Amino acid sequence: xTLTLNGxxxxxxxGATVADLVATCAPSVRGVAAAVDGAVVPRGTWDRVALCxxxxxxxxxxxxxx
Amino acid sequence: MSLPPLxxxxxxxxxxxxRRYSRHLIIPDVAMDGQKRLKNAxxxxxxxxxxxxxxxxxxxxxxxxxxxxxxxxxxxxSNLQRQIIHGQSDIGRPKAESARDSIKEINPYVNVVIxxxxxxxxxxxxxxxxxxxxxxxTDNFATRYLVNDAAVLLGKPYVWGSIYRFDGxxxxxxxxxxxCYRCLYPEPPPPGMVPSCAEGGVLGxxxxxxxxxxxxxxxxxxxxxxxxLVGRLMVYDALxxxxxxxxxxxxxxxxxxxxxxxxxxxxxxxxxCGTVSDEASAATLGSTITANELKDWIEAGKSxxxxxxxxxxxxxxxxxxxxxLVPKGEILSGAALSSLPQDRQVVLYCKSGVRSAEALAAVKxxxxxxxxxxxxxxxxWVRQVDPSLPIY
Numbered sequence: 001x002t003l004t005l006n007g008x009x010x011x012x013x014x015g016a017t018v019a020d021l022v023a024t025c026a027p028s029v030r031g032v033a034a035a036v037d038g039a040v041v042p043r044g045t046w047d048r049v050a051l052c053x054x055x056x057x058x059x060x061x062x063x064x065x066x
Numbered sequence: 067m068s069l070p071p072l073x074x075x076x077x078x079x080x081x082x083x084x085r086r087y088s089r090h091l092i093i094p095d096v097a098m099d100g101q102k103r104l105k106n107a108x109x110x111x112x113x114x115x116x117x118x119x120x121x122x123x124x125x126x127x128x129x130x131x132x133x134x135x136x137x138x139x140x141x142x143x144s145n146l147q148r149q150i151i152h153g154q155s156d157i158g159r160p161k162a163e164s165a166r167d168s169i170k171e172i173n174p175y176v177n178v179v180i181x182x183x184x185x186x187x188x189x190x191x192x193x194x195x196x197x198x199x200x201x202x203x204t205d206n207f208a209t210r211y212l213v214n215d216a217a218v219l220l221g222k223p224y225v226w227g228s229i230y231r232f233d234g235x236x237x238x239x240x241x242x243x244x245x246c247y248r249c250l251y252p253e254p255p256p257p258g259m260v261p262s263c264a265e266g267g268v269l270g271x272x273x274x275x276x277x278x279x280x281x282x283x284x285x286x287x288x289x290x291x292x293x294x295l296v297g298r299l300m301v302y303d304a305l306x307x308x309x310x311x312x313x314x315x316x317x318x319x320x321x322x323x324x325x326x327x328x329x330x331x332x333x334x335x336x337x338x339c340g341t342v343s344d345e346a347s348a349a350t351l352g353s354t355i356t357a358n359e360l361k362d363w364i365e366a367g368k369s370x371x372x373x374x375x376x377x378x379x380x381x382x383x384x385x386x387x388x389x390x391l392v393p394k395g396e397i398l399s400g401a402a403l404s405s406l407p408q409d410r411q412v413v414l415y416c417k418s419g420v421r422s423a424e425a426l427a428a429v430k431x432x433x434x435x436x437x438x439x440x441x442x443x444x445x446x447w448v449r450q451v452d453p454s455l456p457i458y
Binding site for chain 1: 113115116117118202203204205206207210227228229230233235249250251252253254255256259260262263266268299301311312313314315317318319320
């Protein structure tokens with residue numbers, strides 16, 4: 001299936017979860033937030049939330065500057 | 067979700083105050099009632115730096131009655147590119163005093179309270195308790211988690227913002243009405259993965275973009291108008307010029323504000339955020355030299371390979387003579403390891419010694435057992451060896 005990750009198309013196996021996507025595409029699990037179709041998915045549910053064709057996923061990284 | 071005002075109105079405004087705040091008073095949503103609430107409000111800014119500068123200045127101009135400032139640092143020339151509450155003549159002064167003077171010039175009716183100390187587990191409750199609302203403008207993860215945890219434990223709302231290069235994020239965290247920072251980011255990125263502004267840079271005016279969102283949210287919360295950013299994350303991209311909001315729900319499993327919290331008091335935040343990873347910390351033991359030692363090695367003609375692990379833009383600003391540039395990422399990925407010599411001792415440095423420690427761990431793991439890194443990086447080299455060079 002094809003989704004949009006931070007504005008770019010990305011191919012993932014059918015049935016992939018948010019946890020799978022983060023493991024594949026993020027440099028680290030720590031300090032990362034994942035949003036699907038405009039809503040953040042809580043960390044504790046990443047492995048239970050299956051992704052679907054065409055969804056918009058955003059991976060956000062915490063920054064510390066101020 | 068609109069929320070009731072955080073603050074009760076002050077009894078009245080003086081004739082001078084009515085003149086000063088007239089452009090607020092004629093907005094029906096603010097009016098006398100809202101302005102009296104601002105007058106009665108006590109807001110604490112943690113940090114008088116990039117985000118604290120515009121926030122303090124606009125909160126002062128808006129008529130917030132009491133502004134607290136937590137800040138232990140002094141004004142440095144490199145602050146002035148973005149920390150507009152300070153000026154040229156303030157270099158070397160405590161930031162809190164410099165900020166107070168600017169606030170008094172903007173609005174003499176503001177009562178400024180200076181907390182000239184670093185926020186810590188020992189003082190955070192005592193300081194936070196005195197305020198209705200907290201604005202987080204700190205520059206490191208350890209203090210950010212301290213601010214969050216203390217605010218949640220005290221039941222206080224706070225306005226959060228963070229910036230890096232061209233990107234900013236902002237939200238309002240208030241566990242009683244929505245998520246906290248840990249619901250969004252349960253823990254910080256691994257040490258060394260996300261540079262600070264001192265390491266990676268920041269577009270100065272980004273502070274105004276995010277600071278103005280924080281100030282707007284503060285005013286809305288204090289006066290009870292509009293839809294606050296509770297449960298929403300604002301994401302700003304200056305290069306694309308886009309503002310997007312992303313919904314953030316309270317995480318029932320949040321370690322702090324969830325249904326079965328495992329964090330019920332303040333923790334060791336330096337340890338939690340790890341300024342240097344365990345691997346890097348172990349790698350540097352017995353494998354760290356000072357800038358002066360490096361100078362002695364170079365003058366003695368010792369056979370070394372001096373490697374600068376910073377980014378090209380930093381290399382252009384200043385470098386140690388005789389070095390060559392191999393950015394840290396190329397070392398960590400393994401791509402550049404084959405270019406390191408086997409017959410000479412490898413000496414790594416970065417800006418301040420954090421990134422070179424991460425690189426040192428990778429280099430040693432790859433078999434360069436005698437590799438070392440330079441404590442304090444090029445900044446120490448400039449301070450100890452060649453003060454004629456620039457520091458950034």
